[in-house]
Structures are given as C-alpha cells and as structure tokens.
Amino acid sequence: MASFIIEGGHELHGEITPQGAKNEALEVIAATLLTAEKVTMHNVPNILDVRNMIALLSKMGARVTQFGEHDWEFQAAELDMDYLESDEFVSSCASLRGSILLLGPLLSRFHHARVAKPGGDQIGRRRLDTHFQGVQELGARFMHNVERQTYEIDAEHLKGTYMLLDEASVTGTANIIMAAVLAEGTTTIYNAACEPYIQQLCGMLNRMGARISGIASNLLTIEGVKELHGTEHTLLPDMIEVGSFIGMAAMTGSELTIRNVSFENLGIIPEMFRRMGIKLERRGDDIFIPQQQHYEVESFMDGSIMSFSDAPWPGLTPDLLSVMLVVATQAKGSILIHQKMFESRLFFVDKLIDMGAQIILCDPHRAVVVGHDRQFKLRGSRMTSPDIRAGIALLIAALSAEGRSMISNIEQIDRGYEDIEARLTALGAKITRI
Numbered sequence: 462m463a464s465f466i467i468e469g470g471h472e473l474h475g476e477i478t479p480q481g482a483k484n485e486a487l488e489v490i491a492a493t494l495l496t497a498e499k500v501t502m503h504n505v506p507n508i509l510d511v512r513n514m515i516a517l518l519s520k521m522g523a524r525v526t527q528f529g530e531h532d533w534e535f536q537a538a539e540l541d542m543d544y545l546e547s548d549e550f551v552s553s554c555a556s557l558r559g560s561i562l563l564l565g566p567l568l569s570r571f572h573h574a575r576v577a578k579p580g581g582d583q584i585g586r587r588r589l590d591t592h593f594q595g596v597q598e599l600g601a602r603f604m605h606n607v608e609r610q611t612y613e614i615d616a617e618h619l620k621g622t623y624m625l626l627d628e629a630s631v632t633g634t635a636n637i638i639m640a641a642v643l644a645e646g647t648t649t650i651y652n653a654a655c656e657p658y659i660q661q662l663c664g665m666l667n668r669m670g671a672r673i674s675g676i677a678s679n680l681l682t683i684e685g686v687k688e689l690h691g692t693e694h695t696l697l698p699d700m701i702e703v704g705s706f707i708g709m710a711a712m713t714g715s716e717l718t719i720r721n722v723s724f725e726n727l728g729i730i731p732e733m734f735r736r737m738g739i740k741l742e743r744r745g746d747d748i749f750i751p752q753q754q755h756y757e758v759e760s761f762m763d764g765s766i767m768s769f770s771d772a773p774w775p776g777l778t779p780d781l782l783s784v785m786l787v788v789a790t791q792a793k794g795s796i797l798i799h800q801k802m803f804e805s806r807l808f809f810v811d812k813l814i815d816m817g818a819q820i821i822l823c824d825p826h827r828a829v830v831v832g833h834d835r836q837f838k839l840r841g842s843r844m845t846s847p848d849i850r851a852g853i854a855l856l857i858a859a860l861s862a863e864g865r866s867m868i869s870n871i872e873q874i875d876r877g878y879e880d881i882e883a884r885l886t887a888l889g890a891k892i893t894r895i
C-alpha cells in the first residue's frame with residue numbers, strides 16, 4: 462500500500478490541464494465492444510480504473526493498441542467467450558466498478574453477459590437494479606448466481622420498448638443505451654441521465670451508425686440498427702478534476718490557471734464555487750483563479766444558511782461534494798452539505814475534524830461546516846483514503862494544513878487522478894510518494 466507525505470502551507474502557481482474524463486472513458490471503452498471495426502480514442506486518462514478496463518478488454522480478446530500517451534485503438538472483431546466464464550474474469554470484474562458497463566455491449570452484440578458484483582469505492586450501497594430492469598424490459602433473461610456472486614444475462618432477441626427509469630442512473634442509462642442500439646425496433650428511455658458523458662457516448666454511437674435522438678435531455682429515443690461501425694472519438698476534460706483544482710487553489714490561497722476545461726460542459730460547477738465566495742474568471746476555454754486570502758459563503762435570499770446538495774445533471778454532481786466540504790472549512794460562514802446519493806461518503810469528515818475543522822456530522826447524509834475564515838489553519842495529520850473523491854479532498858486539506866500529513870491507501874486516488882503528485886509538484890506542492 463502506497464502513501465503520500467505532504468508538507469502543507471505552500472502556495473501553488475502556474476497552469477494545469479485536466480485529464481480526460483474518467484467516467485466517460487469507462488463508458489466509451491465499453492462501447493467499442495459493439496462493433497467488429499476499429500475505434501480510435503484520444504485524451505484517454507492514464508489512471509488505474511481506465512488501465513484496468515483496457516486490460517480487461519484485452520484479456521477478453523479485443524485488440525488494443527496504444528499509439529500515444531493518451532491515444533488508443535480498439536478492435537473487438539472476436540472475443541474469447543470461454544474467458545467470460547472463467548474465475549479470472551469474474552475476479553477482474555469484482556475489483557472494477559466500471560466492469561458493469563460491459564453488460565449492455567455484451568448482451569447487445571453477443572446475446573450473453575456474465576458480470577460480477579462490481580467493486581470500487583466504499584461509499585455505501587450502489588444498487589444495480591436500474592441496469593438489470595432496463596435490459597429485462599428489452600427482453601433479456603436475468604439470473605443471480607449467489608454462490609459465485611455473478612449476474613448472468615441472456616437475450617437471443619432484444620426488442621425496443623418504452624421504459625421509465627426509477628432513477629436517473631448514469632451507468633444504468635449508458636448500459637441500456639448500449640443494449641438498445643442493436644435491438645429490434647424503437648426504445649424510448651424516460652428519466653434518462655443526461656450528463657455530458659452520456660451525451661458523448663450517444664454522439665460516438667451515432668457516428669458509429671446508431672440512431673439516437675433526444676441527446677442532452679432526459680427523454681432518449683433509440684431506433685435499433687443491424688450493426689455499428691468504427692469511428693474516432695475525443696474525450697472531454699474531467700469536470701471533477703476541474704472542480705478539484707478550483708478548490709485546491711482556494712484552500713491554498715493560490716493563483717492558478719486551469720487550461721482547456723470545456724467550460725460549456727461544466728454546468729453549474731463554476732457557479733457553486735462562486736456561491737462559496739471563490740473568485741474565478743473564464744478566459745476563453747480556461748479558468749483563472751486569482752489569489753485570495755478570504756472567501757465568504759453566500760446566504761440564501763431570506764438570510765438562511767447556504768446548503769449544497771447533489772442532484773442529477775444539470776444539478777451538482779455528487780463527486781464534488783467531498784471537495785466542496787473541505788473548501789468550506791476555510792470559508793467565512795457556514796454551509797450545509799447534503800449528500801443524498803451515498804450513505805457513507807461523508808464518513809471521512811472525522812479525519813478533517815482531527816485536523817481542526819469545525820464540522821457537525823448530522824447523519825450519514827448531512828454535515829454542517831463552520832468555516833474558519835483562515836483564523837485557524839488545519840493541522841497536519843495521518844489519514845487513510847476511503848474512496849477516490851474523499852482521497853483528493855484529504856489531499857487538498859493536507860496541502861493547506863500546517864505541518865506534515867500522511868495519506869495512506871492512495872491507490873484510491875490513483876484510480877481517478879493521473880500522476881497527481883508530479884502535476885501538483887510542478888505547481889509548487891511538496892508531495893512525496895512512499
């Protein structure tokens with residue numbers, strides 16, 4: 462298990478460019494299984510979860526070629542279906558949350574899928590009902606193998622239908638889209654997720670020959686086609702990294718420029734940081750954060766305490782609430798953080814309290830943060846990263862703290878952030894990996 466040693470209290474200076482979007486990468490890489498032709502991708506992030514997904518496709522029999530630092534070519538002309546029944550495949554799926562995205566493509570093109578109960582962050586229950594109910598409505602047969610902890614799905618014939626999703630699940634929507642593009646007839650998905658990553662997936666599939674309309678809305682219509690073809694695709698910058706860097710600049714009192722952010726795809730994220738009193742400027746497709754010693758949280762119009770909560774797009778992504786909670790510890794004013802989706806994601810706040818933050822954990826979903834307004838700095842501490850987003854939030858806290866901090870289990874951070882210590886060291890941070 463690796464750890465970071467962080468010497469806090471150093472200002473950051475310079476420019477940083479966000480990596481390709483992790484969540485999009487897992488979706489579009491899975492979608493390459495829908496065609497026997499070559500699919501070329503650019504701006505693929507070099508992070509642990511994505512590397513594991515690519516390695517899994519290669520073991521399944523897809524031809525995978527890297528021809529640049531972030532450029533890949535995929536061709537799934539044939540797959541080793543025997544490997545999909547092996548214990549090694551089940552074990553690989555169990556350690557990778559994104560493996561659930563193989564369900565739709567395998568079912569759509571090969572009529573059979575076996576996936577393990579996926580692993581990933583320890584942030585509470587993450588149910589898969591939306592995935593399975595969606596493909597069942599298309600005509601798939603579903604069986605849960607309790608002994609092997611696998612899900613086996615068969616479908617000799619998928620037929621389009623109307624469905625109303627019980628939740629706007631991003632990965633659930635992606636799986637249903639990928640299952641429906643080769644189904645017979647028309648599929649209508651209401652209450653579909655409409656995040657930019659879903660929009661990117663739909664755009665890529667349309668270039669491959671799919672017929673998807675309603676993109677960027679929560680009502681998608683998919684006319685099934687006989688086959689899909691190859692294409693070329695460029696991934697968006699990672700909006701979670703962009704938000705993390707904004708929070709990092711604010712917490713360390715640094716002047717920072719974030720380059721090539723695809724501003725129009727950031728949604729409400731810049732505005733939510735502005736509500737915390739953080740100044741930021743859009744300069745073309747860059748974001749400039751000036752140095753500021755103080756930032757004050759707004760109140761609502763009636764004077765009540767500001768609250769942030771996650772919501773389906775175009776609401777605030779839950780992946781940034783951990784970062785915003787940390788940033789609030791040094792703001793002037795108080796804020797309520799309401800994490801609706803996951804019941805364990807706020808449990809990392811005890812580590813911030815040990816660092817001197819004033820936080821009241823009301824219940825598994827809500828925390829009240831009383832900002833220090835920099836009158837008291839956080840103290841360096843020993844911590845363990847429980848998940849990707851809590852890990853980067855703890856790293857931000859450590860960068861702003863007095864003294865040295867150690868963060869263990871940084872493999873969680875590696876799952877979502879590419880070469881983060883080298884990129885931050887180039888800005889002036891003092892981080893050592895041991």
